[in-house]
Amino acid sequence: MTTASGDDQPTSPPQPEPNPPQPAPSEAVPPQPAPQAPFVSPFASPSGERRLPDFPQMPPAAAAAPTGPGVPPAAPAGPGVPVGPTSGAPAPATPSAAPRAGFPVAPTGAAPAASPYPFAAPVPAPHGGVPFAPPAAPGAPAAPPSTPRARGRALSVVWVVPLIVLSLVAGVVGGVLGARSTGAARPSDAGLPTVSITGTVDRAPDSVAGIAAAVLPSVVSIEVTASDGTSTGSGFVLRQDGYILTNNHVVASADEAGATLVVLFADGTQVDATVVGRTADYDLAVVKVDVEGLTPLLLGDSDAVVVGDPVVAIGAPLGLVGTVTTGIVSALNRPVSAGDSQDTAFINAIQTDAAINPGNSGGPLVNASGEVVGINSAIAQAPGVDSTNAGSIGLGFAIPSNQARRTAEQLIETGTATYPIIGVLLDDRYTGEGVQVASDDSNGTAAVTPGGPADAAGIRRGDIILQIDGRPVTDPEELIVTIRAHDPGDVVVLRVRTGEKERDVRVELSESSGRLSPAVP
Structure with a gap:
């Protein structure tokens, strides 16, 4: 209740009750919702x-x-x-x-x-x-307890596994049918068009392929193993009896006791070599192998090169033998100094955008006729880049072939090379127009060598050199590399200012084989 x-x-x-009493009409109550x-x-x-x-x-x-x-x-x-x-x-x-x-x-x-x-x-x-x-009243029958339903779980166990098996079977059957239908659609012959070639394909001798075919057999890879590790570079044959030209910095460590020097030819032949002579002033060296019948490359006239000429660089960058890259002559007479204070090379270089990388050093830079017009020697690197991680950025430099010819002849004949000088010290602290002759002696070296070419031409301490052969100079290195591009005995014309007076003087270059200060041209 x-x-x-x-x-x-x-x-x-x-x-x-059998007959429940009915309420009287007066007791009727309106129906209540x-x-x-x-x-x-x-x-x-x-x-x-x-x-x-x-x-x-x-x-x-x-x-x-x-x-x-x-x-x-x-x-x-x-x-x-x-x-x-x-x-x-x-x-x-x-x-x-x-x-x-x-x-x-x-x-x-x-x-x-x-x-x-x-x-x-x-x-x-x-x-x-x-x-x-x-709660139920005392004595009243208890309501039957409800039982939990497990129908949903039973369905998951009974139906999920068969559905998974059925899906796997359907996937396998579909894959088989798909493979068969795809295989049935495969043609028995792909029928790709082919090029009909009759005989061999010839390349024009002045094409890159023609130049590479003619030059590659004469280009070598050089490997030097010394106490500081193994270094590699390139070179090319100068004479048929085994003389090879390369850079000095490639073979400099071969002078060590126990060092080995090996030359690798284009056909895979490896031959031991010896250093005939080398010079750090021009970064050139000559090595020799005991092999006859080699094919030498011709040294062309680097003075005939003009900006825009096509060139091809060949060598073994990063040890990749027989690598060929192309470009143009980007500039001429670039003053480039390489090495350290003890072994500084001054190069009046040919600039090229042909890719030159570590390992190309000593390899040839050839013109459209296959003649060597430069010896690849240096590359520019972005500021902050370590030299061990340097690579081509389109600024490569080569030693002109005319300079290489004269130096190679000296190395083969005497084992040493000489370079021209005018006999003055230059002040690298000067920042005005031109370059200035030093006012004071330095480390026992006279600012103007007594009896030297400059002294004989009337150049004095503190004079300003403005031009050489009509070309303005603004840096001491620029004057040095221009002088070293000549031969001893050549005559150059210098524009000199003494006080407020300017004059042209003729200077005959003398010869030196000693290691002088880099500021001594």
Whole structure:
């Protein structure tokens, strides 16, 4: 029964009376609409919980609503909610005893009254598994316990495995059928077009391919193994009896005791070699192998080279034998100094954009006729780049072939090389126009060598040299490399300023084979 406290106490179903008394007309009560169950949202709150309404608080049992004549009976508590008998007569339930929405009360067997709201949520059927169901009254039969359903799990076990197996089988069958259909579509012959070649393909002698074919057999790779490791470079044949020209810095370490020097030819032949002579002033060296019948390269006239001429550089950069690169002559008479303070080479270089990399040193730079016009010797490097990581940036430099010819002849004939001088010290601290002759002696060397070419031409301490052979000079190294591009005995014309007076003087170059200061031309 429903108590005043609001708790639902289940009781045994009431027995209907044979002839229930009918209320008198004066006792008729207008039909009251059944109270609508509170709406419960199907969506959880933002916190993830659904708050349940509180149980209604009822007055104590002693304050039950009165019954008797003149008191209209209360409306039923709600559809499907039975009212138990009181003292043998049906007692109307008070509104405060309405069951809590959402919690079912065991039916009495009577059919539920129709809801006046057709879209109201149906009252769920009662079962004993509701965690908040009211406890059974003493002696009342307990509701049968609900059993958990395992249907969904049974389906997952029964059906998932066969579905996986079926998917695998379908994949295999599809792959086989796809392979067969693809294979069936493959032509038996690809039928790609071919080029019909009759005989050998000839290249013009002045093409890059023609030049490379003529020059490569005479270019060699040089390998020196010494205490500081192994260094490699390039070279080319000067004479058919085994003389080979290369850079001094390629073979400089071959003078050490126990060092080995090996020359690798284009056909793969390796032959031991010896140094005939070398000079750090021009960064040139001659080595010899005991081989006859070699094909030498011709030394062309570097004075005939002009900016824009096509050139080809050949060598073994990074040990890659027989590498051919092409470019043009980018500039002439570039003053280049290489080496350290003890072994400084001054080069009046040919500049090229043909790729020159470490290992190209000593290799030939040839013109369109296959003649050597330069010996690849140096490359420019970007600021901050270590020399061991340097590579081509399109600024390569080669020793002119005319200079190489004269020096190579001296090395083969005497083992040493000489260079021309004018006999003055230059002041590298000067920053004005031209270059200045030093005013003071340095380390026992006179600013102007007594009796030397400059002294004989009337050049004095502190004079400014503005030009050489009509070409302006702005740096001491530029004057030095220009002088060393000549032969001893040549005459050059210098534009000299003494105080405010300028004049041209003729100077005949003398010869030196000693290691003088870099500032001594």
